[in-house]
Every structure is written in C-alpha cells, then in structure tokens.
Amino acid sequence: MEIEFYLLDVTYEVVGKEPHVILWGITRNGERVVLRDRRFRPYFYAIINERIDAETVARKIRSFSEAESPIIEVKPTEKKYFGKPVKALRITTVIPEYVRRYRERIREISEVVDVLEADIRFSMRYLLDHGLEPCGWHIAEVMETPVPAKYRATRFYEVVSSIKPIGDTRPPRDLRVMAFDIEVYSETGTPHPERDPVIIIGVKTSSGEVKQFIAEELSDKEVITEFTDYILRYDPDIIVGYNSSRFDWPYLMERARVNNLKLDVGRRRDGQPSQSTYGHISIPGRIHVDLLNFAEEIPEVKLKSLDIVADYLGVMKRSERVLIDYIEFPRYWRDPARKPLLLRYNLEDVESTMGLAEKFLPFAMQLSSITGLPLDQVGAASVGNRLEWFLMREAFRRDELIPNRIEKEAEPYKGAVVLQPLPGIHENIAVLDFTSMYPNIMIKYNIGPDTIIREGICSESEHYVAPEVKHCFLREPPGFFKGVLQTLLSLRKQIRGEMKKYKTDSPEYRLLDERQKAIKVLANATYGYMGWVAARWYCKECAEAVTAWGRKTILSVIDYARVIGLKVIYGDTDSLFVENIPDKITRLSEYVERELGFEIKIDKVYKRVFFTEAKKRYAGLLEDGRVDIVGFEAVRGDWAEIAKEVQEKVTEILLSEKNIEKAIEYVRNTIAELNQGRIPLEKLIIWKTLTKSIEEYEAEAPHVNAARKMKRMGMKIEVGDKIGYIVVKGSGKISDRAEPYMFVKDPKLVDTIYYIDHQIIPAALRILEYFGVTDTQLKRVASTAGRKSLFDYTKKT
Known part of the structure; x- marks a missing residue:
C-alpha cells in the first residue's frame, strides 16, 4: 500500500x-x-x-x-x-x-x-x-x-x-504547535537547578489554548508532572521556546532528576529531551525549535531579550506588557498583591513566544525543506552548515563524493570595494543594487574548488583569469558550484514568477515568499562559504577571485556612470548611491546588462541622505518617512540605549525637518530629563559580552567588574554572557562604579555626568559636529546668530 x-x-x-x-x-x-x-x-x-x-x-x-x-x-x-x-x-x-x-x-x-x-x-x-x-x-x-x-x-x-x-x-492543516516558558525562584540571583524550583510553566497552543502550571509554595514536582502530562495529552508536533535549548529544557531536565521524575514528553516512550547536534535540545518524535536562534540573526536588534525582539517584530509592545527582573521573582511570588503580576508576566512571555513562532516558523520550515536539515536543527546550525547540507544533497545527485571537513588556519584575503563617500547631505539619491552579484560572478566565471587550476599554463582562451589575484579557472566543463547556483537562482526566479499568480495576502503567496527568501539566503552565502575555514568545499583562492571580479565590476560601473554624467555619492560591495535621474539610471542599467552580463536595480530612494567622511556610515530619510541609520557607533553593543535613541532622533529631526536648532534643543531636553531622573533606568544599561572567563581579565573593564559583583552575589557567570551594568555616582574609576543593572533601583544613584559626557553628547555629535555644533553648545542655551542652516550643507546633486 x-x-x-x-x-x-x-x-x-x-x-x-x-x-x-x-x-x-x-x-x-x-x-x-x-x-x-x-x-x-x-x-x-x-x-x-x-x-x-x-x-x-x-x-x-x-x-x-x-x-x-x-x-x-x-x-x-x-x-x-x-x-x-x-x-x-x-x-x-x-x-x-x-x-x-x-x-x-x-x-x-x-x-x-x-x-x-x-x-x-x-x-x-x-x-x-x-x-x-x-x-x-x-x-x-x-x-x-x-x-x-x-x-x-x-x-x-x-x-x-x-x-x-x-x-x-x-x-498539514492541523499542525499542532505549542509555546512554553518557565519561571524559576531563586533567592541568590542566577537560579541553580539542583537547588531552585520552577514555580510557573506557561503554555499556549496554536489552537488558542492558554494554561499555566503553578507551584504550591516552592515544590515543583507537581508542576513538572502536570506539564509533562499536558504535552502527552495535547500531543504537539512542534514545541517552541525562547532560549529554551540553553535554559528552559536543561533546567527542566535537571529539576526532573532532582525530583526523581522522568521528563517523558516524546512520541517514543521514555523519550526524554537530550542535547543533540549544534547544541539544540532534541525530543523524539517532536520538533523543538528555539526561536532565539532566529532572533540572533536580526542585526538591527542589539539585545536579544524576548520582550525587545517581540516589540521589534510587532508581536507585543514592550511599553504595554509587564516587565520584571528575574531577581525580583521571589518578592513578587511571596506577595499576594504582586503574584498576579508575575503570572501575567509569564503569560505575556508565552504569548510573545507564540507570536515569534508565527513570524519565524514559515521561513524556518522552507529552509528545512530546501537544505534537508530537520527543523529542530536548521535554526541551531550556522549559515555555513545550512548551505553545506544543501551542497551535500546536490553532490549526491551529481555523483560527486563529499569532501571531509578539515580544520585549517584562517587565511585573510582582500575584500570588496568600499568607496570614500562624498560627505554632507544629498537630496534625492537612489541606491542601486546588483542582483545576486557574487553568485552571478561565480556562475559567469565558473568559480569553484573543482575548476581552479593551481598548476600548469593558464591561457585566456581556455581559462577565466581573475583580475589582480590572477587565479585561473576552467571555462569548461561547468563546475559544481556553477551548477548548484544556477539551480538555486533558476528555482528562485521560477518561484517569484509563481507568486504573481496569487494575492499578496494569500497562504500560497506567503508560502512561496518564504521559500524564495530561503533560497536567496543560501545563494548569497555561497561565496562566503568558500572562504570559511570549516567548510568541506573550502577554497580561499576561489573566495579571493570572487571579490577581485566584484571590485572590477563595480569600478567599471562607476566609471561608466561618470561618463554619462551620473554622480556617484558612495559605493559598498554590490551597491551604489547615485543621483536619482531616471533616464541616466536606465542607461546605466542597460550598460550593466549588455556589457557586463549582470542586473542592477533601484533598491530604495532616499529623499535625503547624510554621509560623514567615514565609510559604511550614513543616515537617510526614505520616501515613506522612515529613517535608515547605518554604521554609527551608538548602535554598537557597548553603548546604552539612550545613546542610540538620541542619535536616531537627532538624525530624524535633521533629515525630516532640516532644523539644527530643534535637534540641539532635543539633546538639551534629554540631558535635562536625565538630570531630573526621568530617563528609565533600562535605557541606561550598557551591555558588553564576556569573551573569556573573569579570571583571565587583567584590565579592570567595567563589565568585568560588574560580572565579579554578580558572581559574589551567587550568580552563575559564563563566557559568552552579556553583562549589563549602570555607572553610578561615587569616587574612583568608572570600572569601580559599574553596578549590575538589576541592583540599581533609584535614578538618583546614576552618574548623570558620565552619561552626558560619554553617551548622550558623543552619540549626538557624531551627526551634529558636521554642522559646527560643539559639546559646549549642547550643554547650554546659546545664541543662534551666525550659524548656518541645514541648507548650507546640502549638496546640489
């Protein structure tokens, strides 16, 4: 049958x-x-x-x-x-x-x-x-x-x-998904599963059922038993959590052991969760997906906490939900008036987790289908490993043996072209993007570890010779990577054509859209994969040749743009910022297609864009009113949220309203609010990652000192942890005054001078100093006489 x-x-x-x-x-x-x-x-x-x-x-x-x-x-x-x-x-x-x-x-x-x-x-x-x-x-x-x-x-x-x-x-129409989240009681900071109980487990299912399993006092044996029974009763196909591979499941596994229970939640009896490939937690017969794996691939979000990611993706507004530090759980748990807030906090975590699942799972499922990696592995795997499994499937189909993975030393090579920008503010600028530039270079020049010629004579008639680096590739027969990329790009084109048959809000359109996105991710990762030292098909010369041809391609396009009188403001890798003159852009696009064999299209148009002298650093106002900020340091991990917020708002005022004075006034008002204790403490937290054990640090960096204080309070601190701290008033070095954020409850303790001088003003000045504004002017009310207007800095393009 x-x-x-x-x-x-x-x-x-x-x-x-x-x-x-x-x-x-x-x-x-x-x-x-x-x-x-x-x-x-x-x-x-x-x-x-x-x-x-x-x-x-x-x-x-x-x-x-x-x-x-x-x-x-x-x-x-x-x-x-x-x-x-x-x-x-x-x-x-x-x-x-x-x-x-x-x-x-x-x-x-x-x-x-x-x-x-x-x-x-x-x-x-x-x-x-x-x-x-x-x-x-x-x-x-x-x-x-x-x-x-x-x-x-x-x-x-x-x-x-x-x-x-x-x-x-x-x-399947009735695919059953269950989101879960646990809360743990600990009197001493970081919870330890051999000692500290699980007090709440919240679940939400794709059918809309919401439940909580709540401990009696501090005994979690019944909670874990009820949770296990519920899983077997509901019988989910997919279980989703947030940081569940690193925290929730390992914690439950250890608590089950302490309570002499079996966490028998799989479709195989005695199928208890266990750590598997790529570090994910595997459950026999079910798929466990840790959504944090996908959140970590959102570069725009600095801190990957559930509440911040859910807010960023429009799942749940952070301003409208309950927020409680985990060190406060005991106080809320013991207080009958506050306990309902803790329960609501857990429910909102579960709601957010299910909301993120609805965002991430469609893409993840298509990625799983294409790469051949099961859904519980595809999120935990690196981009290189995802692509590698797809390559392995293609190798099998093409009767190619799959190379072994051999550890090698990293070998640097010259990267892409990044032009020196024309500093200032420019009006009406189009951003032109090459369509799949690097994959198309690999196809055009038959680049791959099976086509490279390392010995013998290299001739233009039989080989493609990379500019600058002179690496040599066979013209015929088509190589493995060329064939794979042609398959991917052809499939993506076919899918995008199929999408046109459906309405954009239809299930069919959404399914196809997630599939073409997954294919795009794989195709664009191919060049980088060859330069990844852990790759089975590692080829440093291949990656080096791709960037060499990329540099030659984009420089020839810049030269032609100048010939036809189209000013280039900036260029980076496979993008050019040019004057938005439609007929000249059309001529440039035709040249790229006709002479170079590539495709270039308008990706977006800025009504106004601002460049400093630095590369990879600009801010632009899009046609729909959104502000794009790229590369300014206030988006880095060692700046407080208030610095990022100030920089974004200053940029928005300058680009939207062309009003320098309003931007200055906004910074002054922010400083005043800080001095009055009206800035939320969470916006003053500075996050930095521990890259080695505390004992290995010789310099007394603020985040290291904060980590030491957390450890003394009984918290578990490991390499890779993000340490959040707030600088408080007092004598001594800044590092001595870096307090773990959860210990700072009173805004009056904050060293406002530090935040003004080292966070707010430097972040604002990265934009405003170009217009002649100084730190002194941001700290006082100043005469505006003789100051230039924003129009004086606008480039007539």
Whole structure:
C-alpha cells in the first residue's frame, strides 16, 4: 500500500544488531504516524590509487571485518571528486557506530588515497540518499503493522519499497504547535537547578489554548508532572521556546532528576529531551525549535531579550506588557498583591513566544525543506552548515563524493570595494543594487574548488583569469558550484514568477515568499562559504577571485556612470548611491546588462541622505518617512540605549525637518530629563559580552567588574554572557562604579555626568559636529546668530 505523509523528523535505533531508520510524520487525514525502514545500511567510500587493482584493496578491507558489525560489502564504483573521475570502493557495514572505527583502519592502507563520507550521521545519510525533505510531503510504499508499545502514534508502517518527496511543502492543516516558558525562584540571583524550583510553566497552543502550571509554595514536582502530562495529552508536533535549548529544557531536565521524575514528553516512550547536534535540545518524535536562534540573526536588534525582539517584530509592545527582573521573582511570588503580576508576566512571555513562532516558523520550515536539515536543527546550525547540507544533497545527485571537513588556519584575503563617500547631505539619491552579484560572478566565471587550476599554463582562451589575484579557472566543463547556483537562482526566479499568480495576502503567496527568501539566503552565502575555514568545499583562492571580479565590476560601473554624467555619492560591495535621474539610471542599467552580463536595480530612494567622511556610515530619510541609520557607533553593543535613541532622533529631526536648532534643543531636553531622573533606568544599561572567563581579565573593564559583583552575589557567570551594568555616582574609576543593572533601583544613584559626557553628547555629535555644533553648545542655551542652516550643507546633486 502507498501512503502520503508530511515528514517531521528522522532518527535511528539499533535493535539487536540491526539499524532501524525511524521517520516521524503526519498523514493527510491528520494521523500521527511512525515509519520504520529496516533495509538501509551505513556505508562510506575509500578512494584508491588508479593503478591498483580494486579487488586487491577490497580483500584487505574485508579482512578488517568484525563479528559485531561485519563488513557486508566492498563494491568498486566510479565517482567524481572535485569534478575529476576517481576509482573508489563503497564499504558497507551494519552498525552505524562502526563506520568511523573502520575508517581509521582503512585509512592506513597504503593503496588508499583518502576515506570519505564516514562522518555523515546515519539518519542524515538516509535523508541524503533518498532525497527526503523535512517539512515536506512524501509518498512511500509501506506495510502496516501494529504500533509497537514504545511508540506514541496512531499507526505504524514498515517501508517496503520506494520512498520519495512529492514537492509539496504546505504544512498539514492541523499542525499542532505549542509555546512554553518557565519561571524559576531563586533567592541568590542566577537560579541553580539542583537547588531552585520552577514555580510557573506557561503554555499556549496554536489552537488558542492558554494554561499555566503553578507551584504550591516552592515544590515543583507537581508542576513538572502536570506539564509533562499536558504535552502527552495535547500531543504537539512542534514545541517552541525562547532560549529554551540553553535554559528552559536543561533546567527542566535537571529539576526532573532532582525530583526523581522522568521528563517523558516524546512520541517514543521514555523519550526524554537530550542535547543533540549544534547544541539544540532534541525530543523524539517532536520538533523543538528555539526561536532565539532566529532572533540572533536580526542585526538591527542589539539585545536579544524576548520582550525587545517581540516589540521589534510587532508581536507585543514592550511599553504595554509587564516587565520584571528575574531577581525580583521571589518578592513578587511571596506577595499576594504582586503574584498576579508575575503570572501575567509569564503569560505575556508565552504569548510573545507564540507570536515569534508565527513570524519565524514559515521561513524556518522552507529552509528545512530546501537544505534537508530537520527543523529542530536548521535554526541551531550556522549559515555555513545550512548551505553545506544543501551542497551535500546536490553532490549526491551529481555523483560527486563529499569532501571531509578539515580544520585549517584562517587565511585573510582582500575584500570588496568600499568607496570614500562624498560627505554632507544629498537630496534625492537612489541606491542601486546588483542582483545576486557574487553568485552571478561565480556562475559567469565558473568559480569553484573543482575548476581552479593551481598548476600548469593558464591561457585566456581556455581559462577565466581573475583580475589582480590572477587565479585561473576552467571555462569548461561547468563546475559544481556553477551548477548548484544556477539551480538555486533558476528555482528562485521560477518561484517569484509563481507568486504573481496569487494575492499578496494569500497562504500560497506567503508560502512561496518564504521559500524564495530561503533560497536567496543560501545563494548569497555561497561565496562566503568558500572562504570559511570549516567548510568541506573550502577554497580561499576561489573566495579571493570572487571579490577581485566584484571590485572590477563595480569600478567599471562607476566609471561608466561618470561618463554619462551620473554622480556617484558612495559605493559598498554590490551597491551604489547615485543621483536619482531616471533616464541616466536606465542607461546605466542597460550598460550593466549588455556589457557586463549582470542586473542592477533601484533598491530604495532616499529623499535625503547624510554621509560623514567615514565609510559604511550614513543616515537617510526614505520616501515613506522612515529613517535608515547605518554604521554609527551608538548602535554598537557597548553603548546604552539612550545613546542610540538620541542619535536616531537627532538624525530624524535633521533629515525630516532640516532644523539644527530643534535637534540641539532635543539633546538639551534629554540631558535635562536625565538630570531630573526621568530617563528609565533600562535605557541606561550598557551591555558588553564576556569573551573569556573573569579570571583571565587583567584590565579592570567595567563589565568585568560588574560580572565579579554578580558572581559574589551567587550568580552563575559564563563566557559568552552579556553583562549589563549602570555607572553610578561615587569616587574612583568608572570600572569601580559599574553596578549590575538589576541592583540599581533609584535614578538618583546614576552618574548623570558620565552619561552626558560619554553617551548622550558623543552619540549626538557624531551627526551634529558636521554642522559646527560643539559639546559646549549642547550643554547650554546659546545664541543662534551666525550659524548656518541645514541648507548650507546640502549638496546640489
């Protein structure tokens, strides 16, 4: 019989001496099912010397066979490796863990050139070989059998023949998602799971149900039991949390151990959460997604706390929700008047988590489908690892052997063109972007580790020669990366064409839009991937050649713009800021397409844009009234929120109203509010990351001293933690007066002079000093006589 099912996850088990691939899925009629494939066996490859008889080497390999996991086949096979034909042996065994054991022994055989694909996890090997797509629909030839007692499923099937995707990535209509969040009671700062109980667990489901499991006094045994029972009763397919891989699940796992409980929440009985690949927490038969992984990819958000990210993405306004520091939880928990606020705080965390899931999951599911990485892994994996799994799938389809990952030293190379900007304010400026510049360079010049010629004669007739660096690439045949990128860009173009058939608010449009975004992310990551030292297909010369051709391309476009009288204000990598003169921009676009074979389009238009003399630093007013700020230091992590806010508001006033005096007055008013204690303390927190252990720091930096104070209060401080501190009044160095933000409750304690001199005024002056404004003028009421207006700084373009 045949069934259609939506693939959630894949795992494997070794039963006796037989590996079983376990597929977790949902059928069209909403049944949660398990499919088992007992036919698949682990294997890897050995490349052998071309002049050696394959059977001679095969006999040596068979002699290594062990009874626990015998070598059941050594098969000669023709493969390609970096585009070149090689003689290889495919070695198959029984128990997946023995692959690496055999690898080490076979590597020692003198006739073996290399051993490949022995580091691919067995369950992922199965996905690769069958071309399966997590978060996609599949059809399988199966035989139904009774559901084994160890599985929580409606039906159980044995895969007896083919299994393949059908190209449909629409999620099941009744896909069940559950968001959760825990609150912990600790009298001594950072909670310790061996000691401090979970007092509240909040959940919200995609069907709209909201529940809280609340401790009696300080006993959390019942809370954890009720939460576990609820998961089994609701039976979610996807569980989402925020920082749940690093905090919520590990904490619950340890509290369950302390309480002598089993956190049995999987679709496999005794399927307790465990740490898996990329550090994520895995739950058998369900998908756990830590949404923080996706929030960390939003560069505009400096502090990645749940409330700030939810506010930024329009899920829940921070100004309208309850905010409580975790060190205050005991006070709220013990006070009957305040306890309802703590409960509401937890509910709003859960609401925010579900809201973020609705934002992130559609993209994540498409990324999972395209890369072949299961949904719980695709967020935790780096961009390089996501792309690598896609490349591995393409390599398998093209009969290419997959290289090993080899740790190497980082090798720097020259990057992209960044022009010196024309400083000042410019009116009506268009930003032109090359469409997929680096991927198209790789396609045009056939760049890749399989096409580079490192030895021999390099001729223009047979090779592409990179400018400046002179790296040489074959014109023919098309390389692996060229083929992969053509596939990606063609697929994205096809999807964008398909999107035009639907209304922008339709489910079909949204699904296709998330898919094309995922493809764009992968295509744009390809160039950087080649320069990533951990990449399987690492090629420093390839990455270097791409940037060299990129520099030549953009410089030739700048030259042509000047020839036709189109002023270029600024350029960076694959973007140019030019006068918005439509007929000249059209001529420039036609030149780029006709002469260079690329596409360049208007990305956005600034009504007004301001540049300093520094590269990668500008602020612009868009046509819809929004303000774009790029590269000013008040957006860095070691500045307080008030500095960022002042800089943005000053920029908005200058660009929107052309009023220097109003901008100065705004800064003065902010200083006055600070002196009056009317600036919220949260806007004065300075965040800095600990890049090494506290003991390793020799200099007394403010965030290090603050971390030491937190540690003395019993808080757990680790490398990578963001330390938030506020500078308070007193004598001594600033580092001595850096107090952990949660300990500062009274605005009168704040060192306002520090914040004025080192935060507010420097942030404002990065913009205002260009117009002749000084720090002295920002601190006092000054005469405006003789000062230039903003119009005096506007470039007539």
